[in-house]
Structures are given as C-alpha cells and as structure tokens.
Amino acid sequence: MGYADGSLSTGERITYRTRQHPAAVVLGARWTIIAVGIATLLFLIGGNLDPDGLSGSLRQSIGWLTALLFFGGLVVFAWTGLRYFSLEYVLTNRRVILVEGVLNRSATDSSLEKINDAVVSQSVLGRMFDYGDLTVATASDSGITPMRTVRSPIVFKKAMFDAKHEHEVDRERAGWPTSPPIREGATSPAWTASMGPAPESAPTPASVPIPAVPPVVKAHPDEVARRLAGLADLRDRGAISPEEYDAKKVQLLARL
Template sequence: MAYLDNLLASGEQPIRREHQHWFVVVADARYAIFAFLAAILLLVLSGAVPNDSGGQGLRQGIGYAVLALVIGGLAYLGWQILRYLNEEFIVTTRRVLQTEGVINKRVVDSSLEKINDAVLSQSLWGRIFGFGDLDVLTASEAGISRLRMLRQADDFKRAMLEAKHELELELSGARPMPGPAIRTGPPVAVPTAAPAPEVQRPPAPPPMSADEVTRTLASLADLRDRGAISAEDYEAKKSDLLRRL
C-alpha cells in the first residue's frame, strides 16, 4: 500500500485492487513442479541401487541431485510467489494501473477518460473458479491492453466502468471533482453582528387649545377660498388640527 500511495496524484483515491488467479502461480512454477517430480523419481530409483561399494557412491550422487532439485525448486517457487504478490491491478478515480516487479518495479497505467471499451472473456473453468481475461480498449496504443487470468474480472470491469462514468460527470461539471482531505484546525470564533441602532421617531407635535385651532382653521379657510390651497389640503390640515385638541 505504501508503494501505491506514492503513485497516486493529489485527490486520487483507489477504488478496487485485484491480483491474478492463483492458477497463474501454478502455471509459472511448472519448472519447480518438474524439479520436485524429478527428485521423487530419483529417490525411487535410488532404492534399486545395490548396496555394494559402487552403489554407495551412486546413492550419494543421487542424494546430492535430489537435494539440489528440492532447493532449486523451492527457490524458484518462492520467487514466482513473490512475483505474483507484487503484480497488482488497481482502479482509481483517475486511472487503471498495473504494477509488477519484486526488485525492479514497472508501472503501466491508462487514463479512464481514454478507455473506449472493455471486453471480458471467460471460459468454463474461468466461470467456475472466478477468473477471466479482460481486454481494455483505449484510444492510444500505449497503456494496459490485456489483463490475463484476472481474479473476479467481472467485478473489476464493473468498477472500472463506474469509475469512468464518475470521471466523465466530474469533467462535464455535473459533479464537483473530489479534492484532498481538508484538515480541520482549531475552532475560529465567528464575530457577532452589532445590534442595529434604534430608530428614533420624531416627537409628537404639542397639543393646541381650542382658540388656536379655531384661528388656524379660519386662516386655512381663507387660503382655500382664495385658491392658495386645495380643498383636499384644507381637509387634511383640518383633520390634523382636530386630532391635536
């Protein structure tokens, strides 16, 4: 996982990781199997060697050969297991990656937006034991093209196509692109708004006596009769004066 973390870009997240089927180890370790079978055969043949002086030397030679075959077979088998564990196929939110190599690493990737189609081929044994061959068709010749004997190939294909669809939505603007995780800091005090100043209403006019109201109404009536103010203005002023009594 640490090596994969170094390959991921900012905001890129792994979605699915898968290996090849363990049948691949059996196929690649065929020479180790042949070595073990040869060692067993030599042990069987050593039983037919006579116990005389010449036979003892032959038995010793057969013993060394059996030991060499067993050690060599175990070393070869262990190397193939390490290769199997270090070869991995990963679907991320941006790419499909293939990593391989125990000492010298090799990484091949294909961008999801360049993938045109994916063809899954499964034999009868593949459907029974859960593996298949996945052909990834891209717009360029470079990149991952064939995933041989992939374990749970149908689920891997589904995850890849779903990730491609999600990426297309992000690129079209229909969905925001995920960014790196935001680290939460100490809480920041939010300043509170100052209370709004109270609106001061204008003071009410002082009350008037009846004589003052009468004189004012007479003046307003005179102005109305001379056409200085309209009848509507006169009535409005009259109502205001009567309220101030």
C-alpha cells in the first residue's frame, strides 16, 4: 500500500494515479551523464600516457579526476532515480494528491471543488513521448505544486475534470452547495485595502418590520425515506462524508 492510500478518508477512493515519465530521470541527471562521459574520455586519455616522469604525474591526476567524476555521477544519478520512484500523482473522488520525498515523505492536496483550471505544457519531445508539465489552478493561493514531466498529462487532466464533475453532481443531488455561500453582512470581495476602510453595514431601521420565519414544510414519510436512501447511497460511494450524511439526515427527519 502506497503513502497516499494510508491518507484516504472514509469513503474516499483512488480513481487514477501516475508518476513522472522516465524522461524525468534523464533530464534531471543530464549533467551527471555528461560528467560520466567526460570521466570515460579522461580514462581513455590517461591510459595512453607514459607512467614515468611528467606524464606519470598527469596520468595520476587524471585518474583521481576520473574517479571523482565517475563515482560522484553515480551517486547523483542514484539519488535522481530514488526521487523519481518516490514522486506520485494521485487522483481520488474528492481531491488531487501530490506525494513526494525520499527520506521525509509529504503529501500536498487540493479538493476537487476548488480546482478552476489546469494548463498542460508540452515540448516537441514531450508530444512525441507523451509527457509534459501540468499546472493546476485552484481557488486558493496555495495549491498543488506544478507537476513536472508527468506521464500522459492530457489523460490526467481529463480524469481530474471528470472526477470534479461527478463530485459536483453528487453534491447537488444530496442538496449540498458546490461552492461556499457568502455570509450575510460580509464585506464584498471586490473591496480591497487600497480602497480604504470598508464601509460599515447600514443599521436596519426600526420601522421596517422583520419578516416572520416561515414554518417548516412537512414532507411525506415516503419522500423522506426515498431521500435518505439516496443520501446513504452517496455516502457509501464516497460522494459525501458520513458527517454530511448525518447532518442532512437530521434536516430530513425534522420535516416529518
């Protein structure tokens, strides 16, 4: 079981998961590959030098430099490979999770309802070998770190928006809003600090009558039972959490 599997909440399930393309290892270790190539060339040059005199000292220096470049390159290449296998992009029916870290593991996530857009960037080689960068734009300033050299980025983007659409449809069927409602009396989002202090809410005149709270409309028991069965199905499929199910259940039972 992976790191992301252990962080799933009740009713949450993984719908898609992927990693970086193997090209990420080559691109991340490109300077290491060049260093190993130079070390191999120096090794061939040093083997043709005379071991005596000045050539011998030069041969010894080339030998140490060759060993440093070769073994240092192997260490960097191995570390790049470990980072490749530790990085994972996971999509669930509720959020997008980025798992990373070789020694210290961490998971960054963003809920599907906060995702606004996703931008795919592919180079010529990326289109040929099906890899690219995927940047997820969320409603908050802090979102998912851009996914670099991800495998099949267009497929991941499509799966993400399909899951987002299904998540919103399930919440609408359960009677939950798809976005947080604006609190009454809250300052308008268009008002910024550069415009000066926010205006105070105008007091309600005493002469204006306060409307009476409408009575709760009673529902037929069969209708309540049907709604409860639908909510239970959404809870079992992970579309809503058990807490959301309990809150909605209390509202429906109050209408009997």
